[in-house]
Amino acid sequence: MGEAVRVKDLSVWYGSQKALDNVSITVPRGSVYAILGPSGCGKSTLLRAINKLVLLRDGVRVEGEVRVFGVDVYRDPRGEEVLARVGMVFQTPNPFPHLSIYDNVAIGPRLRGQSKGRELDELVRWALEKAGLWEEVRDRLRKPASELSGGQQQRLCIARALALRPGLLLMDEPTANLDPLNAARIEELVKELSREITIILVTHDAEQAQRLARRGALLFMGRVVEEGLLSGILSRPYSKVLQALVAKCRVAGGDGEATEPLLP
Amino acid sequence: MRLHSLKRAVLDRVFLAVTASATLALLAVGAFIVAISAVESFPVIAALGPALFIEPPGLPGGEFGGLGPVLVSTAVIVSLGVLVGSLIGVPVGILMSECRGSWLARAADAALQAISEIPSVVVGLVVFVVLVLPMRTPSAIAAAVSLCITALPYIAAQTRESLAAIPLSYREAAFSLGLPRWKAVLRLLVPMNARGVATAVLLGGARALGETAPVLFTAGAAFSAFYGLIGPSSTLSLLIFYFAPSPYENWRRLAWAAVLLLVALTIVLSSAVRRLSRGVKM
Numbered sequence A: 001m002g003e004a005v006r007v008k009d010l011s012v013w014y015g016s017q018k019a020l021d022n023v024s025i026t027v028p029r030g031s032v033y034a035i036l037g038p039s040g041c042g043k044s045t046l047l048r049a050i051n052k053l054v055l056l057r058d059g060v061r062v063e064g065e066v067r068v069f070g071v072d073v074y075r076d077p078r079g080e081e082v083l084a085r086v087g088m089v090f091q092t093p094n095p096f097p098h099l100s101i102y103d104n105v106a107i108g109p110r111l112r113g114q115s116k117g118r119e120l121d122e123l124v125r126w127a128l129e130k131a132g133l134w135e136e137v138r139d140r141l142r143k144p145a146s147e148l149s150g151g152q153q154q155r156l157c158i159a160r161a162l163a164l165r166p167g168l169l170l171m172d173e174p175t176a177n178l179d180p181l182n183a184a185r186i187e188e189l190v191k192e193l194s195r196e197i198t199i200i201l202v203t204h205d206a207e208q209a210q211r212l213a214r215r216g217a218l219l220f221m222g223r224v225v226e227e228g229l230l231s232g233i234l235s236r237p238y239s240k241v242l243q244a245l246v247a248k249c250r251v252a253g254g255d256g257e258a259t260e261p262l263l264p
Numbered sequence B: 001m002r003l004h005s006l007k008r009a010v011l012d013r014v015f016l017a018v019t020a021s022a023t024l025a026l027l028a029v030g031a032f033i034v035a036i037s038a039v040e041s042f043p044v045i046a047a048l049g050p051a052l053f054i055e056p057p058g059l060p061g062g063e064f065g066g067l068g069p070v071l072v073s074t075a076v077i078v079s080l081g082v083l084v085g086s087l088i089g090v091p092v093g094i095l096m097s098e099c100r101g102s103w104l105a106r107a108a109d110a111a112l113q114a115i116s117e118i119p120s121v122v123v124g125l126v127v128f129v130v131l132v133l134p135m136r137t138p139s140a141i142a143a144a145v146s147l148c149i150t151a152l153p154y155i156a157a158q159t160r161e162s163l164a165a166i167p168l169s170y171r172e173a174a175f176s177l178g179l180p181r182w183k184a185v186l187r188l189l190v191p192m193n194a195r196g197v198a199t200a201v202l203l204g205g206a207r208a209l210g211e212t213a214p215v216l217f218t219a220g221a222a223f224s225a226f227y228g229l230i231g232p233s234s235t236l237s238l239l240i241f242y243f244a245p246s247p248y249e250n251w252r253r254l255a256w257a258a259v260l261l262l263v264a265l266t267i268v269l270s271s272a273v274r275r276l277s278r279g280v281k282m
Helices: A043-050 A079-083 A101-111 A117-130 A150-162 A180-193 A206-212 A238-251 B002-053 B068-098 B103-117 B120-135 B140-164 B168-175 B181-192 B194-210 B236-243 B249-279
Strands: A003-014 A017-028 A032-036 A060-068 A086-089 A168-172 A198-202 A215-220 A223-229
Touching: A003 A043, A003 A198, A017 A032, A017 A043, A017 A198, A017 A215, A017 A223, A032 A043, A032 A206, A043 A060, A043 A168, A043 A198, A060 A079, A086 A150, A101 A117, A101 A150, A101 B181, A117 A150, A117 A180, A150 A180, A180 A198, A180 A206, A198 A206, A215 A238, B002 B249, B068 B103, B068 B140, B068 B181, B068 B194, B068 B236, B103 B140, B120 B140, B140 B194, B168 B181, B181 B194, B194 B236, B194 B249, B236 B249
Parallel strands: A032 A198, A032 A215, A086 A168, A168 A198
Antiparallel strands: A003 A017, A003 A060, A215 A223
């Protein structure tokens, strides 16, 4: 099987603030891998460090190694090629507001020059079907994406990512802003997609993590506290685990290195 | 205690009175400018009708004539200046926003700052030395170059600001498609921000339209006909500059008509800018 992603000794600074501290994780191929942790613990930063989106922020510094499908994305020139096969879905649905439903899905393959015409139509249809949105939008593909509801917009964003034919899909709390019904649909989708694609799922919902993933990591204040089978990490209730971490941190005087705020 | 609250109430009133009267004064100035231009120019506009937009100005002391050739040359000079200004200013603005912190972006920022701070009469003089003297004639081209330089900082700065205002979440979405950076910027972020770029161009247009100093030595003062790109030329603001203080009644009247046209055009352009920039929804 091999690994999809191997992160080794990764540290990320925003200015002088250390957001990730020597993080190492290994994500096996063909599975869902959950990254758990309270708000502000560095989950999103870790996800964005994998596809280098973290570099969009001002004053960011990255140290350590991130290998995606065996390629060091920060140093190897083949990194760009590999990252072209990494899709991402965000916490807030963010379809491009100036594009139609069709173009939102087609834009990636089109701008990469991968497909056009009939072939592109097929690809868009395939991606929308995979994302479970085709039936709802097939008659209004040329309408602006902003006309869709929040849940539909999020599925559109999933279709946009799938149109890249990704080997790896990064999902940053993809259900956090959705109602339970839409959240359940997205979860179903994640389960189905995970048969073909490696998925890294950031979530602060331990039950969701257990429903979807077998393995994962627990982050706290920029560090990996535990990594491995979720059944092990979550052998105690999640809230108890977090409480214990916070208490331990208070006793230690919060050693001052990871300066993110503790819990919301 | 009572004294204290009384003092506070009085201070409150004084503060309100001062700020409100300053605001009223400002409104009065604005209304006064528009009203005076309207009152002074309305009779001549009413008397001339469409001829105002077609005829050349009359001879000194003679008939009114019109502003036809001046309008043509103004349109040519301003459009040419803004076109070239946008061809340079928009890419510069993109670079300053997307390569923030690079030495090139910082240098561009400093250069634009300098250009926008230099008095515009100096820009006119420099173009006079560089273009008008070698060509041995003032020209529409020279005037367009001067206006282009004047408008450039506004176009570039507005482009940069509007791009920088794109929310991070859209920026992340664009960069998550695995595209080369230039493609993500030029094919996704810039089209997403089309209104911002249009705003920048219109802002440059409003700026160029109103400027007089840069065209003083560069356009010439050819009000009675349009002599092509390399012939002497004129603009509305230049006509006002020459005609308003002249001893001839008909020229002074024409100057007022030009004032009203200029005010109206500027208001139209700037309200278009406001409407566009407000309509950018993300």
